[in-house]
Amino acid sequence: MxxxxxxxxxDISKQYRLGQVGTGTLSHDLNRWWHSIRGKEDPYLKIGDVNNRAIKGQSDYVWALKDIxxxxxxxxxxxxxxxxxxxxxxxxxxxxxxxxxxxxxxxxxxxxxxxxxxxxxxxxxxxxxxxxxxxxxxxxxxxxxxxxxxxxxxxxxxxxxxxxxxxxxxxxxxxxxxxxxxxxxxxxxxxxxxxxxxxxxxxxxxxxxxxxxxxxxxxxxxxxxxxxxxxxxxxxxxxxxxxxxxxxxxxxxxxxxxxxxxxxSDSTSSKISWLPEEAPGNSNAKIAAIRFYKESDLFYIEDDIALEVDFWNFCDNQTLNVSVSIHSSNEVYIMSSPNLNRIPLKAGKYKSVCTIPKDFLNTGKYYFSILLVGDNFEIISQLDKIVSIELNERGDHRADYFGHWSGVVRPYLTWENSIIETL
Incomplete structure (x- = not known):
């Protein structure tokens, strides 16, 4: 070095044997010893499944690490x-x-x-x-x-x-x-x-x-x-x-x-919906759908962005409200915003719309968590990072600057210039 x-x-690799410790290991150890005294490679290094929890393997051996x-x-x-x-x-x-x-x-x-x-x-x-x-x-x-x-x-x-x-x-x-x-x-x-x-x-x-x-x-x-x-x-x-x-x-x-x-690790999209029997919630209320409303295929920081949450209210005179939280792609918690309009609702299906103002978030990917809250601030459903969007920009406020602006927010603030004195 x-x-x-x-x-x-x-070339670091680590192999483990699955199943109960000790089951069949003596025969395997003898097999390894027999190969060793004949100057041959360990026979079990050639077998073993990849370390993937999502699939069922075919071997009793698994490579926890491979060629690091x-x-x-x-x-x-x-x-x-x-x-x-x-x-x-x-x-x-x-x-x-x-x-x-x-x-x-x-x-x-x-x-x-x-x-x-x-x-x-x-x-x-x-x-x-x-x-x-x-x-x-x-x-x-x-x-x-x-x-x-x-x-x-x-x-x-x-x-x-x-x-x-x-x-x-x-x-x-x-x-x-x-x-x-x-x-x-x-x-x-x-x-x-x-x-x-x-x-x-x-x-x-x-x-x-x-x-x-x-x-x-x-x-x-x-x-x-x-x-x-x-x-x-x-x-x-x-x-x-x-x-x-x-x-x-x-x-x-x-x-x-x-x-x-x-x-x-991202499996989210800009919209998701459920059938009534599968929807997240309880017997009092359920979330029906979450989506970002858009007229084009792209989201831009220079536009208002509407987040729509549909929910069912199954009880008359029940108070329900929706809350949204925003995280950046590198896990920075940006903000949360509840709907403070806590008015008792009749039984029915409702839509709650949150508007994210233009020129607020910076470019990049953002994840949105949704809460449905009932009477006495009971959490009926909590969906963490359930939808996401990628924000782009048209460059409306860039003028002649083409570099990268840092930060998770990028508001377009108002500036005024005035002369103090002439030289």
């Missing part, structure tokens, strides 16, 4: 994203040396600290303070080195009151706070973080992301980050890898990685 490459994965190759530079923050079951956690376990690959090799320089599951590396019978020293020793640090960092670790974790209590009495949030603080402050050259941060509260997640940014930018250390929080991935990572069915489908710029991930 060159000096600036700190981690390298070469990438390099990570010193000080880089790499985001690893993909659907559930794509192989993200398996890859991190291999990188952290928790498990070994079936084929391939991992080359790394320096210490690797990992936070893969709540309580990973902690002995529940030991206190928080004792677990800090235990984890530091595992990383190869001396007692003096650990002691010099322990005050910062305890302060960052917010667990000072409970630091001399056995960790088996910690909540999952407290455990992950202390585990992250240990992993971050004991100065490993490579920090590996799985989705576990989602267990912490919003305040701690913000602190943790800020700390990871600091250790990569100022400390020059490398971070590998797995998360389904695309906003956190975008703000933290400089480069991304997209895993699909255990294989790398893309690696490169983080914005491109997020765009590819969202497009591959």
């Amino acid at each position: 060159t000096d600036d490459i700190i981690l390298k994965a070469e 190759n990438f390099e990570v530079r010193r000080g880089e923050v790499l985001g690893i994203i993909g659907k559930n079951g794509a192989g993200k956690s398996t890859l991190l376990k291999i990188l952290s040396k928790v498990t070994s690959p079936t084929t391939g090799v991992i080359k790394s320089k320096g210490r690797i600290a990992s936070l893969l599951e709540v309580g990973t590396g902690f002995n529940p019978e030991l206190t928080g303070r004792e677990n800090i020293f235990l984890n530091g020793a595992i990383l190869g640090m001396t007692k003096k080195e650990i002691s010099s960092k322990i005050a910062e670790i305890i302060d960052f974790s917010g667990c000072e009151r409970y630091i001399d209590t056995p960790t088996k009495r910690y909540s999952s949030g407290m455990t992950v706070r202390l585990a992250f603080a240990v992993a971050a402050f004991l100065e490993p050259e490579i920090l590996v973080i799985d989705e576990v941060l989602a267990v912490g509260d919003a305040e701690f997640q913000k602190k943790a992301i800020g700390k990871m940014q600091d250790i990569s930018r100022q400390g020059g250390r490398t971070v590998l980050f797995v998360s389904h929080n695309m906003a956190a991935v975008k703000s933290l990572c400089t480069r991304g890898i997209v895993l699909e069915n255990g294989m790398v489908s893309f690696q490169g710029n983080i914005d491109e990685a997020l765009e590819i991930y969202n497009s591959s």
